[in-house]
C-alpha cells in the first residue's frame with residue numbers, strides 16, 4: 285500500500301518570514317485537526333498553496349520554504365497573484381461559492397475566471413502526478429479543486445481518488461445554470477468516492493449527473509465506462525475533546541489568568557445579572573445570514589419590548605474574502621445596521637449589540653462560547669456549520685440553548701437544537717423568547733443528547749470513515765481488475 289496524498293487549496297501550515305528565516309506554523313483549523321489521523325508520519329503528503337504568491341516569495345528563500353514545508357509533510361503548488369485572482373477570488377468565490385449557496389444573482393459567469401480555474405486545477409493535478417505513485421491514495425478537498433480528480437485520472441487511470449465537498453451541492457435547477465456544468469461534473473467523476481456533508485447534497489449531485497450527463501445511476505453508485513463511482517454522505521464533526529478540555533480549563537482559571545474579553549463579559553454579568561447573552565460567530569459571508577439576523581433581532585425587540593435591557597447580542601464576524609465586492613458591500617450593510625439599531629435603542633445602561641469584526645484567538649472563542657446563554661446561528665445556506673457544534677461542546681455544565689437554521693448541514697444531526705427558518709422573523713422572535721425562558725432541566729436534557737453524538741462522531745472519526753470507505757473502494761476495484 286502506498287502513501288496518502290491530501291490536496292486542498294491551502295496547506296495546513298502558515299508560512300512566516302522574518303529576518304530571512306522561514307517558519308511554518310501548523311494551523312489549528314478543523315480540517316487540519318481532523319486530518320491528523322490521516323496526515324502523519326512519512327506515509328502521507330499534503331499538497332496545496334502556501335498562502336504566498338510568487339510575487340511575495342523571495343526567490344532566495346524558495347529552497348528554505350520547501351524544506352520548512354517538507355518538515356510538516358507538505359509540498360507547495362506555486363501560484364502567482366493573477367492566478368489567485370482568477371482561480372480563488374474569481375471562479376471559486378465569485379462563481380461557485382454564490383451559486384452553490386443559492387445566491388444565483390451574485391454568481392458571475394466569466395470566461396476568464398473559468399480559464400484560470402482550469403489552468404490552476406491542472407497545476408494541482410500536475411503536482412500530484414509529480415509527487416505520487418500509482419498505488420498512492422489521493423484525497424482532494426473542496427470546491428476550489430473540482431476538476432482535479434479527472435485531471436489526475438487521465439494520467440493515472442488506476443489510482444484511488446476520493447473527493448470531499450465542504451459546501452452544499454445545490455439542486456439540479458440551480459446547478460444547471462452554470463455554463464461549465466458538464467465539465468465540473470466530469471471533473472468530479474474522476475474520483476472513486478465522492479463525499480458530501482448530507483444526504484440531500486448527495487441526492488442533488490446524483491440528480492445532476494443523471495440529468496446533465498445521462499449516466500446510469502443506481503442508488504448511490506454511478507456507472508461510467510468501466511468504472512463504478514461511489515457517492516456517500518460523511519457529516520464532518522469537530523475536535524470535541526479540544527473544545528471540551530478548553531472549556532474545563534477556562535472554568536478553572538483564577539481572576540488573574542482571565543483574558544480582557546472574559547473580564548468584560550464577567551463585569552457585564554455582575555452589573556446586569558438578569559441580562560442574557562446571545563452569541564453569533566461566523567465568517568463575514570452573505571451565506572451566513574448576518575444582516576438578516578440583526579434585522580430579526582430588532583424585530584424581536586419590537587415584538588417583545590420587555591426584553592429591552594434584558595438581552596445583548598454579541599456578533600463576532602471574522603473578516604473574509606474582503607477583496608470580493610459582495611463582501612465589501614455586506615460589511616458596509618452590517619456596520620450601518622449595527623450603528624442604526626444601537627443608535628436607536630441604546631440606553632445609558634445598555635447597548636443591544638456588541639459587534640466585533642476581527643479574528644479572535646482560540647481562548648477568546650472559548651470565553652465567548654462559555655459565557656453565552658444562547659448561540660443563535662442563522663445561515664441562509666451552510667455546508668455544515670461547525671460553530672454550532674463547538675458551542676455545544678464547550679457547555680460543560682450542559683446548560684445553554686442552540687438556535688440553529690434549518691439551512692445548515694449540521695441541523696440534520698442536531699435535532700435537539702431549536703431549529704428555525706432564517707427568513708421567518710416571527711418564528712425567530714418566538715424562538716428567542718422560548719430560548720430565554722427554557723427551563724434548565726430542558727437545556728440539560730437537549731444538550732446531553734447533542735454532546736453524546738458530537739463526542740462520538742468527532743472530526744477524527746469523520747476522516748477515518750472517509751478513508752475507510754475510500755480504501756474499501758480501492759480493494760474492490762483491485763479485486764475486479766485482477767479477476
Ligand code: ADQ
Nearest residue numbers: 314450520565567602642643644645666667668669670671
Ligand atoms: P466555514 O464557512 O468557514 O467553513 P464553519 O463550519 O462555521 O464555517 O467553520 C468556521 C470555523 O472558524 C470554526 O471552526 C470556528 O471555530 C472558526 N472561527 C470562527 N470564528 C473565529 C475567530 N474569530 N477566530 C478564529 N477562528 C474562528 C466551511 C463551510 C462550512 C463547513 C466547513 C467544514 O462553509 O459549512 O462546516 O467548511 O467543512
